[in-house]
Amino acid sequence: MRKPILILIIILASQLGYAQEEQYTFTLEEAISYALEHNYSALNADRDLIDAQKQKWETIADGLPQISGAISYQNQLKQPVSVIPAEIFGGEPGTYAEVVFGQPQTATATATLKQQIFDGSYIVGVQATKAFLSYSANNKEKTALDVRKSIVESYGNVLLAQESVSILQKNKTALEKNLYETTKLFENGLGDEESVEQLQITLSSIENQLKNAQRLEKITLQMLNVVMGLDLETPTKLAENLENLTEEKIDFGLMETEFNLENNVDYKLALNLNEQRYFEWKLAKSRALPTLNAFVNYGSSAFSDEFTFFDGEQQWFDSSVLGFDLSIPIFSSFKRSAGTQRAKIALEKAKTQLTEAEQQIRLQLENAKSNYILAIEQYQTSKNNLALAERIERKNQIKYMEGIASSFELRQAQTQLYSAQQEYLQYMVEVINKKTELETILNEKA
Numbered sequence: 001m002r003k004p005i006l007i008l009i010i011i012l013a014s015q016l017g018y019a020q021e022e023q024y025t026f027t028l029e030e031a032i033s034y035a036l037e038h039n040y041s042a043l044n045a046d047r048d049l050i051d052a053q054k055q056k057w058e059t060i061a062d063g064l065p066q067i068s069g070a071i072s073y074q075n076q077l078k079q080p081v082s083v084i085p086a087e088i089f090g091g092e093p094g095t096y097a098e099v100v101f102g103q104p105q106t107a108t109a110t111a112t113l114k115q116q117i118f119d120g121s122y123i124v125g126v127q128a129t130k131a132f133l134s135y136s137a138n139n140k141e142k143t144a145l146d147v148r149k150s151i152v153e154s155y156g157n158v159l160l161a162q163e164s165v166s167i168l169q170k171n172k173t174a175l176e177k178n179l180y181e182t183t184k185l186f187e188n189g190l191g192d193e194e195s196v197e198q199l200q201i202t203l204s205s206i207e208n209q210l211k212n213a214q215r216l217e218k219i220t221l222q223m224l225n226v227v228m229g230l231d232l233e234t235p236t237k238l239a240e241n242l243e244n245l246t247e248e249k250i251d252f253g254l255m256e257t258e259f260n261l262e263n264n265v266d267y268k269l270a271l272n273l274n275e276q277r278y279f280e281w282k283l284a285k286s287r288a289l290p291t292l293n294a295f296v297n298y299g300s301s302a303f304s305d306e307f308t309f310f311d312g313e314q315q316w317f318d319s320s321v322l323g324f325d326l327s328i329p330i331f332s333s334f335k336r337s338a339g340t341q342r343a344k345i346a347l348e349k350a351k352t353q354l355t356e357a358e359q360q361i362r363l364q365l366e367n368a369k370s371n372y373i374l375a376i377e378q379y380q381t382s383k384n385n386l387a388l389a390e391r392i393e394r395k396n397q398i399k400y401m402e403g404i405a406s407s408f409e410l411r412q413a414q415t416q417l418y419s420a421q422q423e424y425l426q427y428m429v430e431v432i433n434k435k436t437e438l439e440t441i442l443n444e445k446a
Helices: 002-021 028-038 040-061 120-187 193-228 242-248 252-256 265-286 335-401 407-442
Strands: 024-026 066-075 082-085 096-099 105-118 236-238 291-304 317-327
Touching: 024 028, 028 040, 028 120, 028 193, 040 120, 120 193, 120 236, 120 242, 120 265, 120 407, 193 236, 193 407, 242 407, 252 335, 252 407, 265 335, 335 407
Parallel strands: 024 236
Antiparallel strands: 066 105, 082 096, 105 291, 291 317
C-alpha cells in the first residue's frame, strides 16, 4: 500500500515543481497581443467604453415613460383642534365649538406615470451621446496605441539589457585572460607593473558595468511584466533576438505610406472636442425653449382610528389625476444669453485647436520620418564602427603581446571597442522605437 502512495506523492511533487517553473515566452507581437487584453490601462479603457454605452441609454431613458410609486402612513398622535361657530350645530350664536376633523391614522398608496413631451436639452443630450461614444472608442484606440508603444519600448529595453550583460561578460572574460597573462609576464620580469595596473583599472570598470547591467536586466523585465499586466515576478522569457528584430524593423517602404489625417487618433480626439463644444452650445441655446411634461397618477387612501389597513373590511377611497406641466423661460436678466455666448466662444476656440492639432500632427509626422531615417543610418554606421573597433582592438592585442604597443594604447583600443558596442546596442533599440513612433502617427500597426 505504501508504494502506490509514494509514487503518487512523487508525481504530485514533480507536477508542482513543473508548475512553479513554468515560464511565459513571448515574441514582440505576442507580447503586444497579450498586453492589449491584460494591460491595466487597456482593461479600464474597455470599461470606459461600456460605461459610455450605459450612459447613452441612461440619457435616452430620461425621455421615456417613468413610473414611480409611493406609500405613506401617518398617525396623528395628537390631532389638531379647529374652532367653528357653535350655531352650526344648534348652539347659541356668538359661541364656538371645538371640533376634530378626520381620523388619526391615514394610509395612502399612489402610482404616477410621467412622460416628457418636449425638452430641448433632452434632444441635445441624445444627440451628444453619439459623440461621447465616439470619444470613448477613440480613447480606447489611443490607449491601445500607447500600450503597444510601451510594450515595444519595454521589450527592446529587456533585449538591450540582456545583450549588454552578454557582451560585458565576454569582455570581462577576455580582460581576465589578458590580466592573467600580463601578470605572469610581469612576475617573470618580461613586463612592467603599469601594464598590470592599466588592465586592473579596465577590468574593475567592466565588472561594475556588468553588475549594473545585470540589475537593469531584472528591472527592465519587471517593467515589461507590469506593462503586459503580469505579476512583477512572473518568469518571462523573450523569444526575439535584438539584431534580428532590428533588421525586421527597417522598412523604407513605410516612408511612402499615404498619410490619412482622419486615421490619426489625436486628430479624432480633437474632432471629438469640437463635437462636444458644439453640443454644449446647442444645449445653452435649448435652455431658452419651453419644456412640456404630462403625468397621470392613481391612488387610494384609507382612514381609521386604529391600524386596520390590512383588514379586509377596511374601506379605501380611490383618486386619479391627469395633468400637464408647461415651463416657459421668460426673462433671466440675460443669464442665458451670456451662457450661450460663452459656449459659442468655447466652440470657436475648439475649432482653432483643431487647426493647430492638424498642423502639429503633420509636423510630428515629418519629425518621426526624419528620426526613423536617422536611427537607421546611425544603426548602420554603428555596426560598421563596431567591426572597425573590434579589428583595431585585436590588432592592439597582438601588438601588445608582441611588445610593440603599450598598455595605454591597448586600453584606449578597448575603451573604444566598449563604447562602440554600447552605441550599437542603443541604436538598434532606437530603430525599433522610432519605427513604432512613426507607425503610431500613421496608425499603422503592422
